Amino acid sequence: MTSESQLAEIFEQHRPRLRALAYRVLGSWSDAEDAVQEAWLRLARQDADAIDHLPGWLTTVTGRICIDALRSRASRPEIPIDQDLPELVVSDDAETPEDTAVLSESVGLALLVVLGSLRPDERLAFVLHDMFAVPFAEIGQLLGRSADAAKMVASRARRKVQDVPQPAGDRRAQREVVDAFLAAAQGGDFDALLRVLDPDVTWRQHTSRGVTVMTGSSAIAEAVRRGQGARITARRVLVNGEPGILAWGPTGRPLSLMACTVRAGRLVGIVSIADPARLAGMDLPQDPQAPASAHQRPRR
Structure with missing residues (x-):
């Protein structure tokens, strides 16, 4: 018979996987933690010895909790889930073991943005099947549909996701491209910007206006060059495990955060946040050149 302490130990072994699943579905670390904790509470109320396959049971239960949360969120019109950004992990590009553990559970921002635009059933079906290899028969049970219907839902989601640029190459190569982009932007070098940008690059900008x-x-290089000369400090950071750029104003206040997707030696996708209210609510690295007073975070 499995004791409570043994069950807790087994659950902790599965927690990172369940948290990664819930984050991909919900786009929020806090909501993901809540979902995983609820999965533990449900497990604690079960006869664990009667569960044939505990990993599959935990995946199914966590998925059911997530789909309920998504449907509840979608029913509240005050929450614009189709335009909102997920919670991000932003750190200096020299991560600690703790950072590495969290980043291993994260997923590229460009993909998360598109996942956030999917319907709840599409999002769950895509994440469970394409990212966690859950059979369609089990997904269908979660959605209250047949296996074939669940397969169609996942296929519909896959078509919406297929154009999202996916990073390729090792981290060092990605860093070199982001560094080249940053140097060209700071120097106002139009030709150098064109060399580092893919001809079909897309830049999605989230501002206070929408x-x-x-x-x-060409359009992106010109827009970047027009901003040349502004009094800002910018350096490379990690955004959900991918190299990005964080910029601060002269007082040390964050001005913009960019997540960059690199493929074949060029930038193919950029997602940026330039909304002061959103940036103020994020846990971001500090500008090392800012006055000491700027490093004092306001109490919340």
Whole structure:
């Protein structure tokens, strides 16, 4: 008979996987933690010895909790889930073992943004099947549909996700491209910007006024060059495990955060946040050149 302490130990072994699943579905670390904790509470009320396959049971239960949360969220019109950004992990690009553990559970920002635009059933079906290899028969039970219907839902989600640029190459190569982009932007070098941008690059910008999308290397290079000369400090950081750029104003206040997707030696996708309210609520690295007073975070 499995004791409570043994059950807790087994559950902790599965916690990182369950948290990664819930984060991909919900786009929120705090909501993901709540979902995983609820899965533990449900397990604690079960006869664990009667569960044939505990990993599968935990995946199914966590998925059911997540789909209920998504449907509840979608029913509240005050929450614009189709335009909202997920919670991000932003750190200096020299991560500690703790950072590495969290980043291993994260997923690229560009993909999360698109996942957030999917319907709850599409999002769950895609994440469970394409990311965690859950059979369609089990997904269908979660959605209250047949296995074939669940397969169609996942296929529909896959078509919406297929154009999302996926990073390729090792981290060092990605860093070199982001560094080249940053150097060209700071120097106002239009030709160098064109060399580092893919011709079909897409830049999705989240500002206080809403979301805008810019496409094409020439348009983006020109927009970046127009901002040259502003009094900002910028350096490379990690955004959900991918190299990005964080910029601060002269007082040390964060001005923008960019998540960059690199493929074949060029930037193919950029997602940026330039909304002061959103940036103020994020846990971001500090500007090392800012006055000491700027490093004092306000109490919340």
